[in-house]
Amino acid sequence: MAIRLHCQSILVFFLTMAGGLSVAQEKTTIPARTAKPMELTGRAAHDVAPPKNEKPGIVRTYYIAADEVDWDYTPRGRNMAGLPHIEGAEDETGGAQLHRIYHKAVYHEYTDVTFKTQRIRAQQWEHLGILGPLIRAEVGDTVRVVFKNNTHLTTTMHPHGLQYQKDAEGAFYKDDTSGTVKADDTVSPGALYTYLWTVPESSGPASMDVSSVLWMYHSHFVESTDINTGLIGPIIVTRRGQARPDGSPKDVDREFIADFSLFDETDSWFFERNAGTQARAFRSKALNPALREQHTLYTINGFIEGNLPMMTMRKGEHVRWYLLSNDNEDDVHMAHWHGNTVVWNGMRMDSLFLGPMAMTSADMVPESEGIWLFHCHVSDHLAAGMVGLYQVLP
Ligand SMILES: [Cu+2]
Numbered sequence: 001m002a003i004r005l006h007c008q009s010i011l012v013f014f015l016t017m018a019g020g021l022s023v024a025q026e027k028t029t030i031p032a033r034t035a036k037p038m039e040l041t042g043r044a045a046h047d048v049a050p051p052k053n054e055k056p057g058i059v060r061t062y063y064i065a066a067d068e069v070d071w072d073y074t075p076r077g078r079n080m081a082g083l084p085h086i087e088g089a090e091d092e093t094g095g096a097q098l099h100r101i102y103h104k105a106v107y108h109e110y111t112d113v114t115f116k117t118q119r120i121r122a123q124q125w126e127h128l129g130i131l132g133p134l135i136r137a138e139v140g141d142t143v144r145v146v147f148k149n150n151t152h153l154t155t156t157m158h159p160h161g162l163q164y165q166k167d168a169e170g171a172f173y174k175d176d177t178s179g180t181v182k183a184d185d186t187v188s189p190g191a192l193y194t195y196l197w198t199v200p201e202s203s204g205p206a207s208m209d210v211s212s213v214l215w216m217y218h219s220h221f222v223e224s225t226d227i228n229t230g231l232i233g234p235i236i237v238t239r240r241g242q243a244r245p246d247g248s249p250k251d252v253d254r255e256f257i258a259d260f261s262l263f264d265e266t267d268s269w270f271f272e273r274n275a276g277t278q279a280r281a282f283r284s285k286a287l288n289p290a291l292r293e294q295h296t297l298y299t300i301n302g303f304i305e306g307n308l309p310m311m312t313m314r315k316g317e318h319v320r321w322y323l324l325s326n327d328n329e330d331d332v333h334m335a336h337w338h339g340n341t342v343v344w345n346g347m348r349m350d351s352l353f354l355g356p357m358a359m360t361s362a363d364m365v366p367e368s369e370g371i372w373l374f375h376c377h378v379s380d381h382l383a384a385g386m387v388g389l390y391q392v393l394p
Contacts, residue, residue: 056140057139057140057141057142057199058141058142059141059142059143059144060135060136060137060141060143060247061144061145062133062135062143062144063109063111063112063113063146063148064132064133064146064148064233065108065110065115066105066106066108066147066148066149066153066155066219067105067107067108067150067151068150068151068152069105069106069230070104071101071102071104071106071130071230071302072099072101073100073101073102073263073302073303073307074098074099074304074307075303077098077099077307078098078305079306080305080306080307081306081375081388081389082306083305083306083387085383100297102263102265102268102297103270103273104229104230104268104270105151105153105155105229105230105270106130106132107131107133107157107231107232108132109121109133110148115148119133121133124254124255125257127256127257127258127308127309127310127311127388128234128301129299129300129301129309130259130261130263130299130301130302130303131233131234131259131301132217132231134235134236134257135159135233135234135236136235136236136237136246136247136248137162137199137203137235137236137237137238138199138237138239138240138241138247139199139200139203139205139237139238139240140199140200141247142199143159143162143195143196143197143199144194144195144196145194145195146192147187147192147194148191148192149187149188149189149190149192150189153221153226153229153269154186154187154221155187155221156170156172156186156187156219156226157170157218157219158171158220159195159197159215159217159235160215160216160235160357160359161203161213161215161235161237162197162198162199162203162215162235162237163198163199163202163203164197165196166181167180167181167182167183167184168195168196169184169220170195170219171223172186172221173185185221186221199237203215203237204237204238204240205237208345208346210249210320210361211238211239211249211250211251211252212236212237212242212248212320212361213237213359214234214235214236214257214323214324214359214360215236215359216235216359217232217233217234217235218232218233219232224267224328225268225269227327228263228264228267228326229269229270230268232261232326234257234322236255249320252318252319252363253317253319254313254314254317254318254320255319255320255321255322256313256319256320256321257323258300258308258321258323258324258335258374258388259299259300259302259323259324259325259326260299260300260325260326260333260335260354260376260381260386261299261300261301261325261331262296262297262298262326262328263297263302263326264285264292264296264328265295265296265297266284266285266288266291266296267328271295274295275295297385298381298384298386300374300386300387300388301388304384304385304386304387305385306385306387306388308374308388308389310371310391311374311388311389311390311391312390312391313391313393314392315366315367315392315393315394316365316366317366318363319364319365320361320363320364321361321362321364322361323335323354323359323360323362324354324358324359325355325356325358326356326357327356328356329356331354331355331357332378333353333377333378333381334352334353334376334378335354335374335375335376335377336350336351336352336373336374336375336377337351337364337372337374337390339366339370339372340364340366340367340368340372340392341364342362342364343362343363344360344362344363349362366392368392369394370391370392371391372389372390372392
């Protein structure tokens with residue numbers, strides 16, 4: 001027995017030595033990066049293939065400010081979807097309040113660099129609600145965002161999916177940058193910063209995507225607090241050669257964006273102003289889950305209980321739905337359409353799963369006319385008001 005153990009020990013010793021040696025050898029044999037890029041094959045090559053005889057992209061400039069607002073989660077009143085049982089919100093928020101209003105910060109679009117005139121949101125995008133302005137691009141374009149921080153907070157704009165250098169990442173962390181390369185990390189109250197984001201093939205639809213893909217942008221100073229304060233918005237990138245001049249995909253008649261989003265107001269920069277003077281530690285969700293639940297809104301685009309503006313389409317149109325969600329750990333949703341089905345990733349669905357910070361799309365060709373429920377199928381979320389309506393006209 002002792003001899004066998006001893007043999008095993010020797011074997012383990014040699015195996016360990018051999019492993020150590022191989023690791024050491026690997027370290028010394030990793031080739032240095034050369035100037036010549038690695039050649040890609042198969043689908044990856046297809047996805048990043050350089051364009052042939054394509055028109056050059058354009059620079060799309062947006063003037064976007066972070067503004068403070070008093071956001072009304074229920075602008076038209078309570079239970080606008082007429083569901084027979086809404087539980088939770090009423091009793092816990094001090095009776096049947098007609099409006100649930102919190103001071104927040106949101107992104108708004110302006111007409112020019114003076115930031116005097118806010119651009120009026122087109123009717124088709126009224127349903128975006130609390131979301132910032134839609135940023136669009138076609139693959140090959142450049143997105144230039146002149147950003148002004150009109151709030152009392154430190155804010156940024158950090159894009160998903162688009163390509164950026166370190167001076168346009170819009171995220172604060174220890175990344176060995178300094179000076180002007182760090183200026184994008186924290187835009188102070190009243191300050192202006194211009195973010196330049198490019199849109200290469202790797203930011204656009206890949207081979208299994210439809211003609212456009214959804215990304216998002218959000219403030220990334222203290223990320224979760226910034227988003228719960230309201231600083232989040234959508235980006236849509238259309239495949240090269242498949243976009244109209246405004247960037248929308250040519251093969252789609254109508255687009256809708258729905259952010260299945262929890263806003264945890266106890267994590268907002270303005271919570272003390274909104275709901276009292278509790279110290280941050282007191283209102284942590286671990287220590288005070290009841291307080292957190294009382295001030296968490298289960299929204300679609302910042303609206304609860306059917307307040308989402310009616311999303312209207314016509315029978316037989318090619319409708320693209322872009323869905324996303326926020327970054328709380330319980331931003332786990334099942335977006336469900338009554339009345340009509342969608343195709344997602346080549347598969348027929350009537351419900352789509354979203355995890356935290358999900359970004360996806362699904363195409364619908366509505367056949368059934370009428371006003372239909374569009375809601376989260378997680379029962380607690382539905383009960384708390386995560387519901388809207390869409391309408392199919394003849
Ligand atoms: Cu949900």
